[in-house]
Amino acid sequence: MEALQVETVGMTMRFGAFTALDAVSMTVRPGTVHALLGENGAGKSTLVKCIMGFYHATEGGLLVNGREARIADPIDAQRLGLGMVYQHFTLVPSLTGAENLVISRADAPRVINWSAERAQIAEFLTRLPFQPELDQPVSRLSAGEKQKLEIVKQLYLGNRFLILDEPTSVLTPDEADEMLSHIRALCMSGEISVLLITHKFREVRAYADDVTILRRGRMVGGGAVSRLSNDALAHMMMGDAATPRAPHRQETEKRPVLVVRGVQARSRSGTSHIRIDDLTVHSGEIVGLAGISGNGQTELMEMLTGQRPLTAGNINVKGAAYSATRQEARDHKVRYLPEEPLKNAAAPSMSVAENLAFRDFDMGTSGPRLWQDRRAMERAAEAQIIGYNIKTTSAHSPISALSGGNVQRTVLARELSGDVDLLIVANPCFGLDFNAVAAIRERLIAARNRGVAILLISEDLDEIMELSDRLATIRDGQITFQGATSSITRSEIGVYMAGHA
């Protein structure tokens, strides 16, 4: 089989009155990497879902190798040789790599002769530039390994057109470069064509031949990458929206606020330990903690919020031992913004106003109160909804009805309200659109300038580089580097994150 040419012709998708995709025509030439660029909500995923048969386009069609293709469901797409690697992996967690490969084949034999299958897989892998892990259950693999296995699976299934949905978002810079080089090599050799969904210009520039840019469901530009400048790409992607200005940093007084010494705890899997020997966050600074997903960040957050018992060491806040009780958090003015706030920091079916009041609903002007003051709660909520630009139909709607960015803003509003001395945030901008990201980062910088000590745990290296004064890297549950952000380069950080040269 050869690489496929895939074309969309005037593809339009309407959901009721809302047009998610408006007459998009694009051509992915055989044996090329074609980048699909756009902000969140620009229609990228709608477009690929139409191609893969998850949605049926309202108008327009699809040509594969110049012939019209009717795709009713993903199975049809697979029959034509179209495959997709999702951001949320579709590998089955409890099955091993080999089991995942074999069972995803439509013609999997009724009784699987494992030695024959393994020999066949081994033979197939000799033609590939990278080797996936096949014997471990997928749930034990790192994100990078899962990604590799996903891509191998698509090739193993005989797919010759692959859609990669932000494939590098879970990888270190080095891993990402390695993976994309392999993809590019496969394209150049004429084995596959690739549609690469991304929002990173660097990747577009280094690895894509052509680019298509979507904004609000419309195709606003495209062509050969070599003929477009980064500025032109940014302008097309963002429209006339102002490009973010670099946040202004003020000089601040530095006193140690959070001091973590020799703390240990068991990891989530229970098989290893998290050991943080020394981590200090001062007032008026942002310390970024970089690391690949699953290297102990979640556990560290849980240790700091008192959700994970410590087996050794202690945590100090402003010189006093801290075990994250509600009283201590209140006394020392410690606040948290955990990842996935709808799940970890909100009661989904309670209203926005109630969620905003979680920190102080039980406190009156003179000590603890027994009855809630609903009217004061509402007034405070209205003020914060305006102040933080939270888009909700009313203060009474359940927080689960809000978009991800607005949930994030709501929780941030709650955590930054009143006096805050220490803020611990994890992946605050994950999955948010451009404007929401800019707004949240601005808030964090403003808090820093006010003298708040901020520990920023993030898997987005760009975010850490942009926001933090100092940064640390975490790998296998241990801090591998600490220093000023200006003292280290991206690729050096990558080495500390991945642990190999």
Next chain:
Amino acid sequence: MSEDLGLWAVPIAMLGGAIRVSTPFLFVSLGECLTERSGRINLGLEGTLVFGAMAGYAIAFETGSPWVGVLAAAIAGAVFGLFHGWICRFRGVNDIAMGIALMLLGIGLAFFFGKSYVQPIAPDLPAIPFGWWSDIPQVQAALQINALFVVGVVLAFAMAWFFKNAALGLRIRVVGDSTEAARAIGVNPDGIRLWSTAAGGALAGIGGAYLSLYYPGSWNEGISSGQGLMAVALVIFARWNPVMCLAAALLFGAAGAIGPALQTVGVTSGYYLFFAAPYVLTLALLILTSTPGKAQEGAPGELSITK
């Protein structure tokens, strides 16, 4: 050989008891294991077990063949399973609540239809004398093993093989772990769950037939002492592994046989306390095997208890 084995009588009696008592545990837990591996919980297996016991006994009495009774119990169990599977595929139906309803329904129906079969005597299932090589009567008695137990042991290993080497077995695991992944590879999760639930019900029905047709070997309303419910806990303890289900069932059987075994050597005090041994064991094992903060390894991702 001397007739008096002294304290050796206790482990021998426990072995025999373990094999006798464990068979219904084994069948129900294998059934539940299959159903849960497909991502659904059927708490109604207790009801299926009781109904299977009644149906098996009644049909064996009417036809004169215990094996036809076992078949009838399996069919009745499958019907219960299909019903559960069919209801649970609707949106918003909680399989745990549905299972509890089904448990009560099964027990109620069994009592209703089984009223007239409390008195009659149905033919028993045959036992195979595996103790022929020994001339110690206690050993011979302990190794009088029912054919269904042998079937169950073979089934446990066959199921383990099936989950690893058969495409259908892998598909069941895929469906149990991730509905989305199943759809992506073109497997219909509803269909797989429906038939896994039906097959699980059939196995529980067979477990019931063992109760009424072999040990204790009669039909009455107190025939089950919660084996169907215990088997669900057993599956969790066995980490959804059929061979571990066999081991766990034997362990439970042995615990259940402590009381009667001690009686054979004359220890009669605290009889009811020993009666509680399997239940105490359940609690102890679940507490010991649980680790706070550690993800349940091996648990199918689609189970509503793991969500």
